[in-house]
Amino acid sequence: MAAQIGRESFLNELTRPDVISRLRVNPKSTLETAFANAHRAIESALRNYYESTGWIIMRHKDGYYLRSRGPFGPLACIHGGTTATILVLLDGRRLIVANVGDSTALICGLSPNHMRSIDTWTPLPQFVQSEVPYTPFVPPSSNVMNIPPTYDPLPTDIRNVYAEITTDHSPENLNEYFRIAQFRSHPMMPNVPELQFIYDSKSPSVDRIPIFHYSQDGTIHRTGKGEYYKNVRSEWATFVATPPHAPFQDALAFTRSLGDLHLQTYGITHVPSITWIDLTKPSDITSDARKVYKVQLPQHIQASLVSLCICNPPESKDIIHDIVHSPTCPVFFLNPIEPVASYPLAIMIGSDGIWDNWVYSEVSSFMLDPKRIKEAMQNNSISSIITAFIQNNLQRGNINFGPTADNMTAITLYLLPKLYP
Amino acid sequence: MLYNLPLLSFLDFSDFLSNPSALAQYTGRIHEGISSNVYKIYAAAITDPGVAGKQNQDDLFLWESPDKQTFIAGILDGHGRDLGQVRLILFPLLPCIMRFKYFSNTSVAYHETHFCSWLLRLDVNPF
Numbered sequence: 001m002a003a004q005i006g007r008e009s010f011l012n013e014l015t016r017p018d019v020i021s022r023l024r025v026n027p028k029s030t031l032e033t034a035f036a037n038a039h040r041a042i043e044s045a046l047r048n049y050y051e052s053t054g055w056i057i058m059r060h061k062d063g064y065y066l067r068s069r070g071p072f073g074p075l076a077c078i079h080g081g082t083t084a085t086i087l088v089l090l091d092g093r094r095l096i097v098a099n100v101g102d103s104t105a106l107i108c109g110l111s112p113n114h115m116r117s118i119d120t121w122t123p124l125p126q127f128v129q130s131e132v133p134y135t136p137f138v139p140p141s142s143n144v145m146n147i148p149p150t151y152d153p154l155p156t157d158i159r160n161v162y163a164e165i166t167t168d169h170s171p172e173n174l175n176e177y178f179r180i181a182q183f184r185s186h187p188m189m190p191n192v193p194e195l196q197f198i199y200d201s202k203s204p205s206v207d208r209i210p211i212f213h214y215s216q217d218g219t220i221h222r223t224g225k226g227e228y229y230k231n232v233r234s235e236w237a238t239f240v241a242t243p244p245h246a247p248f249q250d251a252l253a254f255t256r257s258l259g260d261l262h263l264q265t266y267g268i269t270h271v272p273s274i275t276w277i278d279l280t281k282p283s284d285i286t287s288d289a290r291k292v293y294k295v296q297l298p299q300h301i302q303a304s305l306v307s308l309c310i311c312n313p314p315e316s317k318d319i320i321h322d323i324v325h326s327p328t329c330p331v332f333f334l335n336p337i338e339p340v341a342s343y344p345l346a347i348m349i350g351s352d353g354i355w356d357n358w359v360y361s362e363v364s365s366f367m368l369d370p371k372r373i374k375e376a377m378q379n380n381s382i383s384s385i386i387t388a389f390i391q392n393n394l395q396r397g398n399i400n401f402g403p404t405a406d407n408m409t410a411i412t413l414y415l416l417p418k419l420y421p
Numbered sequence: 422m423l424y425n426l427p428l429l430s431f432l433d434f435s436d437f438l439s440n441p442s443a444l445a446q447y448t449g450r451i452h453e454g455i456s457s458n459v460y461k462i463y464a465a466a467i468t469d470p471g472v473a474g475k476q477n478q479d480d481l482f483l484w485e486s487p488d489k490q491t492f493i494a495g496i497l498d499g500h501g502r503d504l505g506q507v508r509l510i511l512f513p514l515l516p517c518i519m520r521f522k523y524f525s526n527t528s529v530a531y532h533e534t535h536f537c538s539w540l541l542r543l544d545v546n547p548f
Contacts, residue, residue, distance in 0.1 A: 003480035003499035010495050015484050020491055080501035082480075089492040093459050103496045252500075260501070280459055339459050351479045351498040353471050376463065386465040397471055409468040409479035411494045415460040 002082040002259045005045040009038040010086060023090060028118045031086065031098040031274055035258065038084065039270035042259040046078055064261035077248035081259025084272070085166055085349055089413075091124065093280045095347075098272040099166040100256035104355050108364040109345040110277065112163040118274040158343060162364040165347075167273030169254040171197045171238040172222065176255040177212055180240075180267030191220075195266040199226040200237035211238055231356040232400065242266060279345075279415065281338040339417035344373055346414050353408030357396035366392075367412070376414065386412050462492065 013019055013034045022030040047065055051057050055067040058075075065078040083101025090096060096118070097105055107114075169176060181193040191214065198208035209225045226236025230253075241251040242263070250262050257263075258270050346367035348354075366372075366389060376382045390410060397405035470477040478499035485492050 001499065002501070003478055003497035006497045007480045007482050007495065011482050011484065014493050015486075020486065080499070082478075082497045082499040084495065084497045086493065086495045089462070092462075092490045101498065103498050257500075258497075349494060349496050351496055353479070353498075382463045382465050386467055390467050390469060394469065394471070403472055405471040407468070407475070407477045407479040407498070408471050409466075409481050409496055409498070411466040411481060411483065411496060412464065413492075413494070414463040416463070417460060 001045065001049065002042045002080050005042045006038045006082050006084055006258050009041040010034060010084070013037055014086070014088070020090075023088060023096070025123050027088070027090075027096050027121055027276065028274055031088075031096070032271060034086070035084065035098065035100065035270055035272045039258045042081065043261060046080060046259065046261075050078060062265040064265060077250065077262050079250060079260070079262065081252075081257040081263075083254070083351070084258055086272075087347070087349055087411075087413075089279075093278070094124075095165070095277040095279055096274065097165045097276070098274040099169070100258060100270060100272050101169055101254045102355075103166070103349065103351050104164060105166045105347060105349040106162055106360055106363055107165050107277070107345060107347050108162045108367045109158050109341055109343065110163055111161050114277050114340065115163060115165060115275050116277065118276055121276060158341075159365045159368040160361060162360055164360065165275060165277065167275065169256045169273070170235070171240050171253070171255060172211055172236065173255065174212070174220070174222075177220075179269075180255060183267035183269075184265070186243075193267060194243055195263075195268075196241045196243060198239065198241060199223075200230075200239055201227045208241070211236075231352075232396075233355075233359055240266075240268070277340075279340050281340055339415075342417060344368065344414055344416045346412065349411040351407060351409040353397065353406035354393055354410050356406060357393055357400055367414075373414070377416070382412060382414055386410065464492065464494065466494070 014023075019030060019034075043065075047057055050065075050067050054069075056070065056073075057078075058066045058068070060066055066075045067078055068075050083099070083103045085097070085099040085101070085103040085105055087105060088096040088098075095107075099105070171177075177193065177197055180195055181191055184194050186192040186194050196208070197211040199211060201208055206227075209223060209227075211222060212220050213223050214220050224236075226238065228237050229235060230237035239251045239253045240255060240263070242249055248262055250260075252260060252263055252268060255267075256269050256271070256273070260268055264270070346364075348363055348367060367385070372385050372388075376385055389412070390408065393408055393410075394405075397408065464483060466481055466483055468477060468479050468481060480497045480499065482495050483493070
């Protein structure tokens with residue numbers, strides 16, 4: 001229920017034209033607002049659901065809900081929530097990823113060096129959003145040559161290049177440990193969160209071992225004493241849990257989520273981690289290319305022009321100077337918008353039922369297999385790729401987890417540079 | 422019905438672009454041929470319960486702007502106690518169960534409401 005409510009909230013909000021415009025200017029606040037609204041929608045839906053089924057709902061002063069059958073009935077805490085990973089490909093050239101929880105996204109073909117903090121976001125100039133790359137306007141009577149970009153075949157070693165573009169929210173993330181400790185610390189230990197960060201155990205009677213431990217000199221380190229791996233990447237099964245003295249017991253396998261109102265009082269948050277990638281090559285579009293030049297044009301064209309945009313300027317500035325000599329209209333010389341890579345890129349977003357069964361390099365090799373890409377381009381379809389992927393995942397899930405295999409959901413994107421041969 | 426499709430089923434959801442409200446109605450889906458100024462983009466999505474008959478708490482969406490320059494995708498993985506599952510799985514069985522055994526003279530809606538209340542009163546999560 002929480003996932004469905006969250007999906008509807010995101011769809012209703014993020015697809016509005018005014019929200020798309022806000023994403024261009026300030027994606028951080030826009031996405032944080034969308035996540036906050038989805039969180040509130042889930043909160044409201046949980047309350048409405050229980051009220052509609054005859055429960056008496058009480059809101060605790062800390063913000064979570066309790067339910068009871070009557071004024072003297074036992075109180076139970078309302079649980080439930082969802083992960084959320086939202087990917088925005090903005091104006092065909094910028095990729096923004098926001099996530100809470102462990103629904104990971106992977107980009108295959110690009111290294112982590114391309115990832116940027118959302119704090120480095122600068123809006124594109126307005127005129128760029130409507131320009132058309134690779135269809136340059138060449139001024140008449142000029143000798144400016146349009147030089148189309150060239151593309152390389154898929155490099156064989158690129159399949160080993162990938163980047164996790166979502167942020168890790170597992171309980172083993174030290175940054176999250178510190179964040180939650182700052183939000184609500186242990187009453188006796190200010191550097192330790194009241195929420196427990198612990199390794200899971202298959203035996204219910206065994207005491208769980210803490211993930212982090214402070215040495216006597218004050219340094220913190222991972223104990224590394226997990227009992228079993230939760231996935232094929234040898235990551236320990238971990239979770240965060242309410243302290244033993246908490247009036248209601250609760251646990252979660254990650255440190256951020258939508259919903260989970262009770263755990264949010266201990267530091268679980270619905271605020272997403274956001275990163276972005278520029279999918280185009282850096283250009284001087286905001287500096288040198290915005291200089292205003294003058295160009296000689298026939299009178300009948302001059303009369304109808306307010307300004308002129310010339311894409312794909314030649315490499316040699318001498319040629320530009322040859323045509324820039326007459327006071328007519330302002331001209332913007334823009335470098336071509338070129339893809340960040342000259343070969344196909346692939347993006348995989350998946351729920352943990354996918355990532356439990358794959359090492360990241362395996363996914364990258366699978367997605368960037370030249371045979372699969374060639375077949376997809378010939379058929380103008382990637383149906384066969386995602387079908388093969390999910391069938392492979394079903395087999396892996398059956399082998400690794402048997403009847404306890406998790407739900408598996410995948411979204412696959414292929415980004416082929418225009419004019420890719 | 423949501424999550425009622427057979428494993429690995431796909432729906433061509435080209436109609437979702439012209440009818441955004443239909444976005445909420447699909448489960449297995451393929452969407453391709455999105456284009457931008459810089460890239461030609463192919464997108465596809467699929468969800469599966471993982472084990473036949475298991476409740477699927479995952480959800481997803483895909484959306485493309487009318488000018489085909491902006492694309493948004495999302496995956497959500499629900500967790501925790503969710504009594505909506507009880508309703509989804511058990512209610513289709515209620516008419517035959519209750520009519521046959523106990524409440525042959527009363528409406529199905531009455532039984533559904535009270536059966537749900539009975540389950541909630543137990544305060545147990547059968548899943």
